[in-house]
Amino acid sequence: MKNSSRGGVDPFIVMDVMEAARQAEDAGRHIIHMEVGQPGTPAPAAARDALAKAMADESLGYTVALGLPALRKRIAKLYAEWYGVDLDPARVVVTPGSSGGFILAFSALFDAGDRVALGAPGYPSYRQIMKAMNLVPVEVQTKAENRLQLVPDDLASLDYQGVMVASPANPSGTMLDKDALAALIGAAQGQGASFLSDEIYHGIEYERPAVTALQISDDVCVINSFSKYFSMTGWRAGWLVLPEDNLRQVERLAQNMFICAPHASQVAALAAMDAGEELEANMAVYRKNRALMLEGLPQAGFDRIAPPDGAFYVYADVSHLTDDSRAFARQILDEAGVAVTPGLDFDLERGGGTLRFSYARSTEDIAEGLERLRRFMQARGLVS
Template sequence: SSGAFLLAFTSLFDKGSKVGIGAPGYPSYRQILKALEIDPIIIQTTSEEKFQLTTNSIFGRKLDGVLVASPANPTGSMLNFDSLKALIEKCNNNEISFISDEIYHGVEYKEKAVSALQVTDDCYVINSFSKYFSMTGWRIGWMVVPESHVRQVERLAQNMFICAPHASQIAAAGALESFSELEENLKVYKTNRDLMIRGLSEAGFTDIAPPDGAFYIYADISKFSNDSLEFSKDMLKTAGVAITPGLDFDSERGNATIRFSYARSTDEIKDGIERIVNFMIERGYK
């Protein structure tokens, strides 16, 4: 999907354009925008908003574009149909380009993720074989763009990348015929998710974002620490568990949040939870 963001941003925006992205959010959004001399407008989201952009949060900001991810990294939260529809209509009515990052579609647990294409064709949708299809290292994905933009994006792609590697294309075609195996992977994620929710609660992490999809849990640690980087380093050194400091995703408030990933085997997750609980007891947090 990284290449698709380059194509989308280059196709839709000019130097100095303003693109709204939510915080916490995937850090590469803002870095790629900056590299292209496009201004990322960081919009702080709240737990009440499920850490997603809303029509209210983008109101009055004079944006040229809006980028959302549902399910999102780092929170795993999702926009329902009505919320996504309202956001898209707000953008379309104000001539704001809408980009939907749907890389985690397929990795959801109770409700199916809603595609922007269920609302409109006047948007850019980005997806990848990296997550649901478990093909991270193969570097292959796809875009859906309005028909009038196809040739423009095609020309950009031919000059920037030419195409994805042939071997990756063959492997991706095979993955499209492997849904029974992929659904087994999803069952593992669901088991791991349930274990993590219970285990983290036992460890004292009670303030978490709703993990509707993806394979992350985003937790508030403000009652334990105000330095997520040092907290993460300490857990790695002491417990042997790698977590991600929230500063990667939110430069303003990420000092008080961390992200857990449960994209591992269930046995590893069980072991990790035990280590986390012991770490929290040892540090006097629990």
């Protein structure tokens, strides 16, 4: 049976690294996980308790395609609490994780052959999902002086029907302030293009709060998820916020593509949104880990880094050490027992000389991982 051309996408390299790390652990090695953007903490206790109660008391069948009304209402309330935005719950669509949100948004907003501008480095699944849907990802090499974020000048000579940004970004953790985000939205709208804002790392910020695109315009598509701030990666619950005119289109697509997001995950997500004390305790760990990374990575010889504004990653330029980040990451895993992500996942052009380090795990793991990295580099005479 033949394979479709749509399925000919590149692998998600971090998942390959995870598999290699798993194999090493199966062989009895202790691996420090700095590769995957997965919190080391479980879903909030209130979320787990709510699901246990629901499993005992009710049938968890299909929900309506747009999601549980109570959850949509609570998500809308979050925008008032975090950003001062008065959001109509009718504009909220609950999705099977942010990945389901990407599929719905791309299907609703673009036709086959449409071109969508993306900044590189960036989350690799954007381009792979687009390719599988016969869209054209137009990757723009962002500049260090712009903190690896798109700026309107990057779009000036492009032909595009959409622009997608993430702030905080993956892999860099950098953020756009309100003026910078507004300038990008204005540039896209001036071209009649759709604007999509991936806000999955909102809530995980350090020096200043993140800005939602909804503070600037209602004519945008916002994608978010319970995976990161709410520590619910495997639960596959996310959401979209859409202009009113796009809702019925997305609803019809959701009905046919997914029926609904998992009912069990929606119940847990609703309870997680009021677990503020536990979630802020997680943030205290991220802050401590970030400080350790910003001190420890340069001591280990990875000194070409920019402090992340949000998320839980440090993106390092290692082009002075290698031009094959995939082989270098494998060497670090094999010899140091630390799993890190090659930059090729995020930037096909420059990623051979970059690595991403995640600090989402326990502080003890981060400290141990940094010491292993230091010893690895010391053995090569690269640090004293």
